[in-house]
Amino acid sequence: MPTHTADRRSPLSRVDGPEELRRRCDRIRAAGQSLGLVPTMGALHAGHRRLIQRSRAECDRTVVSIFVNPIQFGPGEDLNLYPRSLDADLAVCAELGVDLAYAPSEAAMYPEGFATRVNLRGALVETLEGARRPGHFEGVATVVTKLLVTARPDRAYFGHKDAQQCAVVRRLAADLNTGAEIVVCPTVRDADGLALSSRNARLDPAGRRQALAIPAALAAADAAFRLGERDAEAIRDVVLRRLAESPALDVDYVAVVDALTFLPITKMHVRCEILIAARMGGVRLIDVLTPGTDEGLVVGVGE
Numbered sequence: 286m287p288t289h290t291a292d293r294r295s296p297l298s299r300v301d302g303p304e305e306l307r308r309r310c311d312r313i314r315a316a317g318q319s320l321g322l323v324p325t326m327g328a329l330h331a332g333h334r335r336l337i338q339r340s341r342a343e344c345d346r347t348v349v350s351i352f353v354n355p356i357q358f359g360p361g362e363d364l365n366l367y368p369r370s371l372d373a374d375l376a377v378c379a380e381l382g383v384d385l386a387y388a389p390s391e392a393a394m395y396p397e398g399f400a401t402r403v404n405l406r407g408a409l410v411e412t413l414e415g416a417r418r419p420g421h422f423e424g425v426a427t428v429v430t431k432l433l434v435t436a437r438p439d440r441a442y443f444g445h446k447d448a449q450q451c452a453v454v455r456r457l458a459a460d461l462n463t464g465a466e467i468v469v470c471p472t473v474r475d476a477d478g479l480a481l482s483s484r485n486a487r488l489d490p491a492g493r494r495q496a497l498a499i500p501a502a503l504a505a506a507d508a509a510f511r512l513g514e515r516d517a518e519a520i521r522d523v524v525l526r527r528l529a530e531s532p533a534l535d536v537d538y539v540a541v542v543d544a545l546t547f548l549p550i551t552k553m554h555v556r557c558e559i560l561i562a563a564r565m566g567g568v569r570l571i572d573v574l575t576p577g578t579d580e581g582l583v584v585g586v587g588e
């Protein structure tokens with residue numbers, strides 16, 4: 286728990302380069318304070334707010350990184366369309382009492398000559414998002430590793446919506462002995478149930494209505510699980526049937542997997558997750574549910 290002090294609300298400092306970030310974070314640790322890191326690509330929404338608030342509650346100091354990481358986008362993906370709103374993001378950080386906002390340029394993050402990539406092996410990075418988005422997890426792993434080794438936080442906070450990313454980051458943080466605890470926070474949803482994502486802004490009202498089949502399908506699966514269904518294929522069928530009610534939704538995959546390995550399972554167990562990826566118009570949406578848990582599908586907690 287943080288040792289709250291009178292200077293707790295010192296104003297937000299913006300940091301643009303890795304050396305300065307390292308210096309500032311070293312100083313925090315030298316003062317005996319704990320540090321939380323919230324990695325983001327900006328366009329901060331209520332889901333990010335929740336991560337920041339959790340870090341503020343659990344750590345003495347919080348650093349938020351804001352960087353649209355080009356190397357985690359494949360050719361033809363939405364890098365150029367990805368929303369960018371640095372001034373508004375810095376205002377959110379200031380409002381929430383963040384200590385450091387790390388907003389490096391692309392040249393500061395990947396200077397000329399940069400030649401390192403962090404790669405994991407196995408099903409965790411080869412299935413589902415890994416199979417559909419070649420190079421995506423390599424890009425995520427590389428930037429997150431850079432953030433972890435530069436800031437050296439005690440804890441780093443990620444949203445459960447990106448469940449496979451969470452598993453990848455947990456794996457690399459442990460494998461590389463970063464010493465950072467990876468904290469996965471429940472998905473935050475809008476009042477209509479849609480999981481918050483910076484990409485939702487690109488859905489038109491009709492597309493958004495169709496997209497609501499995603500949380501509805503997860504809710505149907507959760508209900509089946511709570512009624513005792515333990516056959517993973519039967520749960521998958523429940524999800525697929527509900528998604529089929531929204532014909533404009535182009536379903537990429539529905540998977541029931543072990544939450545640590547991301548291998549498909551046949552019988553539901555305590556560590557399993559139901560994953561959906563689908564496209565609505567040009568917008569790719571993903572969602573996840575751990576059935577039977579308190580996280581459930583709590584709605585109406587977004588902005």
Ligand code: PAF
Binds near residue numbers: 326357428429450
């Ligand atoms: O989840 C995201 O916003 C990004 O993948 C992350 C973790 C900030 C790395 O760029």
